[in-house]
Amino acid sequence: MRRFRIGSAFGIPIQLDLTFLLVLPLFAWLIGAQVEQWGGLVNDVWGAGFDAAVLTTGALPWLLGIASALGLFTGVVLHELGHSLVAKRYGFPIESITLWLFGGIAQLTEMPEDWRTELYIAVAGPVVSVILGGLSYVAFVSIPATGSILVESVRFVLSYLAVVNVALAIFNLMPGFPMDGGRVLRALLARTRPYARATQIAAEVGKGFAILLGLFGLLAAFNPFLIALAFFIYIGAASEAQQTTMRAAFEGVEVQDIMTPADRVQTVSPDASVADLIDLMFRERHTGYPVERDGEIVGLVTLEDARAVRDVERDAYTVGDVMTTDVHAVGPESDVMTALGELEDRSIGRLLVHDDRKGFVGLLTRTDVMTALSIIKESGRYEAPSGTDEPEVIRPGA
Secondary structure, eight states, X not given: OOEEEEEEETTXXXXXETTXXXXXXXXXXXXXXXXXXXXXXXXXXXXXXXXXXXXXXXXXXXXXXXXXXXXXXXXXXXXXXXXXXXXXXXXXXXEEEEEETTEEEEEESSOOOSHHHHHHHHHHHHHXXXXXXXXXXXXXXXXXXXXXXXXXXXXXXXXXXXXXXXXXXXXXXXXXXXXXXXXXXXXXXTTTSOHHHHHHHHHHHHHHHHHHHHHIIIIISOOHHHHHXXXXXXXXXXXXXXXXXXXXXXXXXXXXXXXXXXXXXOOBOTTSBHHHHHHHHHHHTOSEEEEEETTEEEEEEEHHHHHTSOGGGTTTSXXXXXXXXXXXXXXXXXXXXXXXXXXXXXXXXXXXXXXTTTEEEEEEEHHHHHHHHHHHHHHTTTSOOTTXXXXXXXXXXX
């Protein structure tokens, strides 16, 4: 969903996802509705001396809910800053910190593969949360109960933040990869295993945790938030495991190793009709072609471009009328994962491969990438040799 930048800290942009605007009022309402119960619980456990009559006066419960919710998400930002500052300390830039439906995300430009580095980054967030919880508790017990609305309100918020920040740390340290605990597990596994294998194990543990969390949310509490969180953890674990497997498989593999060479790429003329283009696509079973004029690539045309023209007009329109001229290219010696990132970031299906000296030398499609990945995986060539920590790199053409 759409994100808004709301500020920055230590040079790291802080963004707000629209889903956050849904969860913040919900948390404020839930906290406000339980002010009396929370006050009673804290009285029993810590002997706080809260006066329920003071805390539940007028609109005060809802104001306390808003203040506590804002304090909670401030703690989430600081939690993510803990991860971010340690990551920057080890040379991993942070794109942004985003507040959204399930809390916060610190987006690293790349994940560390050194187990110690990942361990330090992963535990930094929970450590910050525990410190925040401890500071809130110290502040809470330092303020004597006076019966004043203002004082009691401050004490209520501090007591809530003392508990919820510690709870946040504990929950994040559960082995729900890609949560903090899952990353800690991967780091420990990576001490004696290849990084890709450690990721696969941590991902399977994370999926199991997600299933248990989802069942608890469905059967024990019927909590839609827990069910949605379980789904997010499951998808996140599967996605990161796939990405890590691909990075291991394509380690040392360049675009020129898996691209379709230029002499095997079918091109079309910009003067061809859209009707002829569709006939070609049907015969060749391809949905995209480079457009060539006088030996030079001038654009790309896809099935989506052709379908934008109505059936009765396809003989009148040419490829040049519908083709895309904003063509993205990659060098033949570029890393495959870098090229795949370009495909995903731009939401396109193919990249021209351009050499500064030779010009157009090939075409890289998502199909090329996935076919190469399947071959590498089936051949077992991305697995680490016995007794080593790194995957054996053998190019698909070797």
